[in-house]
Amino acid sequence: MSSKKNKALIIGAGPAGLTAGIELLKTGNFEATVLERDNVIGGLARTTEYRGCRYDIGPHHFITSSEKIETWWKDLMQGDFLEHKRFTRIYYNNHFFNYPLEPINVLEGLSLWECLRCMVSYIRYRLFPIKKVRSFQDWVTNKFGYHLFSIFFKTYTEKVWGIECSQISSDWAAQRISGFSLSKAIFFAFFGRFYKKNKPRTIRDDFYYPSKGAGTLWEKAANWLQSFEGGSVHLNQDVVSLEHDGKKIVAVHAQDKRSTSGVQTLARYDADYFFSTMPLRTLIKSLDPLPPDIIINAANSLQYRGLITVNLIVNKTAICPDHWLYVHEKKVKMGRIGNMNNFSMGMVDHPGHTALSLEYFAFVGEAFWLKTEQELVEIAKLELEKIGLLKADEVLDGMVMKTAEAYPLYDEHYKEHLSTVLNYLGTFSNLELMGRNGLHRYNNMDIAMLSAISAVDKVLEKEKTVVRPVDATIRSSAL
Ligand SMILES: Cc1cc2nc3c(=O)[nH]c(=O)nc-3n(C[C@H](O)[C@H](O)[C@H](O)COP(=O)(O)OP(=O)(O)OC[C@H]3O[C@@H](n4cnc5c(N)ncnc54)[C@H](O)[C@@H]3O)c2cc1C
Numbered sequence: 001m002s003s004k005k006n007k008a009l010i011i012g013a014g015p016a017g018l019t020a021g022i023e024l025l026k027t028g029n030f031e032a033t034v035l036e037r038d039n040v041i042g043g044l045a046r047t048t049e050y051r052g053c054r055y056d057i058g059p060h061h062f063i064t065s066s067e068k069i070e071t072w073w074k075d076l077m078q079g080d081f082l083e084h085k086r087f088t089r090i091y092y093n094n095h096f097f098n099y100p101l102e103p104i105n106v107l108e109g110l111s112l113w114e115c116l117r118c119m120v121s122y123i124r125y126r127l128f129p130i131k132k133v134r135s136f137q138d139w140v141t142n143k144f145g146y147h148l149f150s151i152f153f154k155t156y157t158e159k160v161w162g163i164e165c166s167q168i169s170s171d172w173a174a175q176r177i178s179g180f181s182l183s184k185a186i187f188f189a190f191f192g193r194f195y196k197k198n199k200p201r202t203i204r205d206d207f208y209y210p211s212k213g214a215g216t217l218w219e220k221a222a223n224w225l226q227s228f229e230g231g232s233v234h235l236n237q238d239v240v241s242l243e244h245d246g247k248k249i250v251a252v253h254a255q256d257k258r259s260t261s262g263v264q265t266l267a268r269y270d271a272d273y274f275f276s277t278m279p280l281r282t283l284i285k286s287l288d289p290l291p292p293d294i295i296i297n298a299a300n301s302l303q304y305r306g307l308i309t310v311n312l313i314v315n316k317t318a319i320c321p322d323h324w325l326y327v328h329e330k331k332v333k334m335g336r337i338g339n340m341n342n343f344s345m346g347m348v349d350h351p352g353h354t355a356l357s358l359e360y361f362a363f364v365g366e367a368f369w370l371k372t373e374q375e376l377v378e379i380a381k382l383e384l385e386k387i388g389l390l391k392a393d394e395v396l397d398g399m400v401m402k403t404a405e406a407y408p409l410y411d412e413h414y415k416e417h418l419s420t421v422l423n424y425l426g427t428f429s430n431l432e433l434m435g436r437n438g439l440h441r442y443n444n445m446d447i448a449m450l451s452a453i454s455a456v457d458k459v460l461e462k463e464k465t466v467v468r469p470v471d472a473t474i475r476s477s478a479l
Contacts, residue, residue, distance in 0.1 A: 006030050006272045007031050008020075008021070008024050008032045008033070008272070008274075009035070009252060009270075009273070009274050010033065010035070010274075010276075011239050011252065011274070011276040012036060013034050013036035013038075013041050013218075013222060013235070014042060014044060014218070014435060014448070015043065015218060015221075015452075016438060016449060016451060016452040017036070017277045018222055018225055019449040019453060020032075020275045020453075020456050021034050021225045021231060022221065022224060024456055026228075029463065032232075033232050034233040035234050035239055036236075036237060037237060037239070037257060038235065038236070039236050039257070041215065041218050041222045042214070042218035042219065044060075044403065044436065045215060046214075046218065047212070048215075048401065050311060050397075051397060052348075052350070053313050053353070054355065055309065055347070056338070057307065057309060058307065058309060058336070059323065059343050060445065061084070061207040061208070061343075062208040062214070062445065062446075063207040063444075066450060069450065072449070073208065076217055076221060077220070080210055080211050080216075082211055082343075083207075084209060085205050085206055086205040087321055088322055088323060089320075089322050089325055089326070090152060090325075090328055091327050091328065091329055091387060092151060092152070092155075092329055093109070093329070095108075095110075096109075099326065114151075118145060118147045120145075121146045121147035122145030122148060123145070126145075129142040134169075134412070135165060135167065135169065135170055136153075136166075136168035136169065136170055136173045137154075137165035137168070138166075139174060140153050140165075140173055149165075152328070153165070155328045155330055156327075156335060159361055160407065161305060161361075161407070161409065162305055162362070163411060167412055168410060168412075169410040171415070213344075213346075214445075237256060237257075238255045238256075238257050239252045239253070239254050239286065240254065241266075241287075241288045242274070242283070242288060242431075243268075243288050244289075247428065248428060248430045250270060251269055251270040252268075252269050252271075252274065253266040253267070253269075253288075254267050273459050274430060275433075275434060275455055276432070276434070276438050277434055277435035277436070277437065277438035278438065279302075279437035280299060280302055280418070280421050280422075280425075280439075280440050281300065281304075283425070283438075284299035284424075285299065291424055295420060295421065302417055302418065302421065302440055303409040304405040304408055304437070305406060305409055306369055306402065306406055307402075307403045307406035308360040308368075308376060308403075309357050309358065309359055309360075309401045310376050310380040310400050311356070311358075311399050312356045312377070312395050312397070313353055313354075313395070313397045313398070314353060314355075314356055314396065315352070316352075317341070317353070319354050319389055322337075323338070323339065323343060324336055324338055324339075329387060332386055333368070333383065334358045334360055334383050336359040337357070337358050339355075340354075340355035353396070358380045358384075377398035377399075408437055421440075435448045435451060436448050
């Protein structure tokens with residue numbers, strides 16, 4: 001006779017939520033229900049189709065140093081995983097700089113005077129570094145010198161974050177560009193091919209991509225999850241409250257977003273364990289009863305940067321050879337262009353067209369955020385013409401996606417607020433936090449997945465479930 005299974009309730013069908021569900025179901029000792037507020041799978045890693053073209057929320061490349069994660073992805077994609085060598089450039093001052101920086105290319109793009117200023121500033125900060133490194137600006141200046149920082153880091157970073165680099169925590173630089181230094185960049189520019197394995201993550205140039213977009217991998221993951229007995233994913237279920245008794249979460253209540261009656265009918269889901277990838281600021285405010293004011297204030301201080309992607313269909317090919325083109329130029333507002341054709345021709349409706357995705361950053365509610373789809377498409381067309389990539393009338397059509405909580409913000413004070421929030425949530429013995437916004441960590445997909453695996457391991461440890469008895473191979477029905 002089989003013993004009763006534990007019930008797990010997972011908030012969010014993004015990479016972390018789906019990974020947690022699958023890893024729990026593999027044990028054979030859990031049922032896993034995933035609730036997703038949107039009507040699509042994949043969270044920030046979804047892919048959306050528009051008139052035959054396909055767009056991620058910013059093209060998502062698959063890269064990891066974890067063998068486990070790489071195997072997970074490859075097993076799921078069953079060969080439909082294109083392998084690419086990354087090609088990325090920075091557009092600045094009417095010149096395209098290869099990224100990672102290459103000495104000769106930098107010399108070509110900057111005047112001799114500018115190069116000299118970079119060298120002097122680099123040596124100055126290597127010899128006399130800023131002692132108390134607080135901000136992103138301090139951290140990068142110490143590594144590269146102020147002049148290189150101001151050319152290659154300042155404008156783009158400030159476009160993304162919407163605050164000055166001196167107000168961004170140094171944690172962000174340490175997390176995103178750790179292991180990277182000018183000397184290493186130059187070393188890898190010349191000798192990189194001989195030392196592929198030891199390349200820092202920021203300089204790795206090989207990656208995988210599913211032929212029909214990043215989101216297809218997560219759709220397959222959702223199918224895989226639902227192929228297990230007791231595994232289910234429910235879309236359009238917005239978790240609006242988490243009922244608790246002070247020590248444990250008892251149930252969550254979800255609003256069906258398809259409901260048009262105006263009557264709020266909440267579905268109640270109880271469980272033994274709860275896993276959350278929802279943004280911490282919302283999670284705290286959804287607790288029922290509410291936590292003390294000090295916790296709510298800390299959660300309210302956690303900020304997010306919104307992303308607007310303007311996705312265009314262009315009646316032209318060979319616009320740029322890049323996967324991503326970083327636009328540091330101040331004369332335009334766009335921050336990055338993703339050329340979907342270069343990820344996969346499966347992303348474009350016609351071989352004579354290009355699917356371009358332009359990234360703009362804004363805080364929710366600010367004037368730029370409130371612009372209409374038509375206004376944003378017009379701005380994007382004009383900006384592409386301004387930087388000389390194409391003529392505005394070569395754009396056939398466009399659509400806009402707005403993502404409110406795309407980037408958990410690392411401002412100067414986020415750490416104190418985050419630790420207040422995490423300490424409080426840590427008092428619930430059956431609540432596990434994971435993923436990007438679920439931990440307020442600027443994570444890529446692989447790290448979000450690893451955080452889910454570690455959340456699951458914690459629960460298995462509590463349950464002393466060490467065996468994974470179920471046949472966990474991916475069933476053909478899931479693919
Ligand atoms: C522009 C951009 C480019 C990126 N590029 C890459 C890349 O190239 N490679 C890479 O590896 N990573 C990339 N990332 C990061 C990647 O998207 C994330 O690491 C990953 O999606 C995090 O997974 P997650 O499950 O933690 O969170 P999410 O993907 O945010 O998923 C969380 C899910 O929870 C749902 N949810 C939230 N609140 C509720 C609620 N109340 N009720 C129900 N559901 C809820 C959301 O709708 C969402 O579907 C990029 C991110 C951005 C923004």
